[in-house]
Amino acid sequence: MSTLLIDLKGQELLAEEAELLAHPLVAGLILFTRNFYDRSQIQALIKDIRRRVKKPLLITVDQEGGRVQRFREGFTQLPAMQSFAAMIRDPALQLITAKEAGWLMAAEMTALDIDLSFAPVLDLGHECKAIGDRSFCEEVEPAVRLASAFIDGMHQAGMATTGKHFPGHGHVLADSHLETPYDERPSAVIFERDIQPFQQLIAQNKLDAVMPAHVIYRHCDSQPASGSKYWLQDILRQELGFDGTVFSDDLGMKGAGFMGDFVARSEKALSAGCDLLLLCNEPEGTVQVLDNLKLEENPPHFAARQRRLQSLFKKKAFSWNELTKTRRWLENSKKLTALQQSWLDSK
Known part of the structure; x- marks a missing residue:
């Protein structure tokens, strides 16, 4: 039963991170500013995640507005x-x-193919x-x-x-x-x-x-x-x-x-x-x-x-x-x- 949303270290998907995302307990991930360089890069990262991890993943972010x-x-x-x-x-x-x-x-x-931004407060x-x-x-x-x-x-x-x-x-x-x-x-x-x-x-x-x-x-x-x-x-x-x-x-x-x-x-x-x-x-x-x-x-x-x-x-x-x-x-x-x-x- 998938239940965990985890994060990534940087702007590219590492091999060990792809393995973690494929774990049966992992339901998805959350992206942070450290994962972002520009729009083309973040789109490429998400596409790579979808391609390499052979299951549906809930991809999320905090894009509330203002300081978050x-x-x-x-x-x-x-x-x-x-x-x-x-x-x-x-x-x-x-x-x-x-x-x-x-x-x-x-x-x-x-x-961007992101499913969910955690909002509103x-x-x-x-x-x-x-x-x-x-x-x-x-x-x-x-x-x-x-x-x-x-x-x-x-x-x-x-x-x-x-x-x-x-x-x-x-x-x-x-x-x-x-x-x-x-x-x-x-x-x-x-x-x-x-x-x-x-x-x-x-x-x-x-x-x-x-x-x-x-x-x-x-x-x-x-x-x-x-x-x-x-x-x-x-x-x-x-x-x-x-x-x-x-x-x-x-x-x-x-x-x-x-x-x-x-x-x-x-x-x-x-x-x-x-x-x-x-x-x-x-x-x-x-x-x-x-x-x-x-x-x-x-x-x-x-x-x-x-x-x-x-x-x-x-x-x-x-x-x-x-x-x-x-x-x-x-x-x-x-x-x-x-x-x-x-x-x-x-x-």
């Missing part, structure tokens, strides 16, 4: 999510711009070091409206959506890349505010996947949400009725260290309810997991899990040349790049 954009030169400079509400005063224009950003981001990625607030201007807004209602529009654009381009970081990472200051954050607020506050974008978008059937946070919500559970049956099974699956894919956030992050070594982290995330696991920037840890992670051959949820995984592969795509000749791309690429530059100039 792995491919820049030769691509639209996508705006930070906070900029839609902060820089545009007309609420209707905010939604139009967010929708076009979601469409353009997804269209550019699918034109549904965290509320901008103070957290890990989130900042990646968040649409501090308040629930405008955040939901803007995220919904962004999602509509992604879906129009044929890309599945991933809401992150469930149940909300925006109100802890610590960066889960570097440590395990603790959210000390009462559970009622989290359910009244932070979880609302997830709950409302799930109810609207707009989220195809969810990524939980490496955050411990002390008044709710003793485990990080990424390894918590309470959050992933009791709340996400049962109370909110979510039937899509659950990705772990990167298990190589320091915030996941609370759960043990890399094998233990993987086991706990799977046991808690994650379908697919990200493990990045830890090549030795990746090998440890591939050598030691034991899975049931025919778990009860296997069919549902396979259905969820298949739904994540892109539905349609332009070639790059086709995309960049469309009126929609031509009209919006410059506008979105200008919005991002205005946002940077304002800070």
Whole structure:
């Protein structure tokens, strides 16, 4: 049962990496800036991966916009999510711009033969070091409206959506890349505010996947949400009725260290309810997991899990040349790049 998404060292696929990608436990990979030189190179790398690895691979990236954009030169400079509400005063224009950003981001990625960009961020607030201007807004209602529009654009381009970081990472200051954050607020506050974008978008059937946070919500559970049956099974699956894919956030992050070594982290995330696991920037840890992670051959949820995984592969795509000749791309690429530059100039 394929469950792991791994990373690559550089701008070419090494022989040993091709072997790892062919491993039965590997479901796909995530690309980073270190894998990118220019558009021609990244297209050649993806084509080489598809050719040499003889199975379907889910190829993913973080191409959110703003400071989290792995491919820049030769691509639209996508705006930070906070900029839609902060820089545009007309609420209707905010939604139009967010929708076009979601469409353009997804269209550019699918034109490269990338299946999934992990977006949108549904965290509320901008103070957290890990989130900042990646968040649409501090308040629930405008955040939901803007995220919904962004999602509509992604879906129009044929890309599945991933809401992150469930149940909300925006109100802890610590960066889960570097440590395990603790959210000390009462559970009622989290359910009244932070979880609302997830709950409302799930109810609207707009989220195809969810990524939980490496955050411990002390008044709710003793485990990080990424390894918590309470959050992933009791709340996400049962109370909110979510039937899509659950990705772990990167298990190589320091915030996941609370759960043990890399094998233990993987086991706990799977046991808690994650379908697919990200493990990045830890090549030795990746090998440890591939050598030691034991899975049931025919778990009860296997069919549902396979259905969820298949739904994540892109539905349609332009070639790059086709995309960049469309009126929609031509009209919006410059506008979105200008919005991002205005946002940077304002800070």
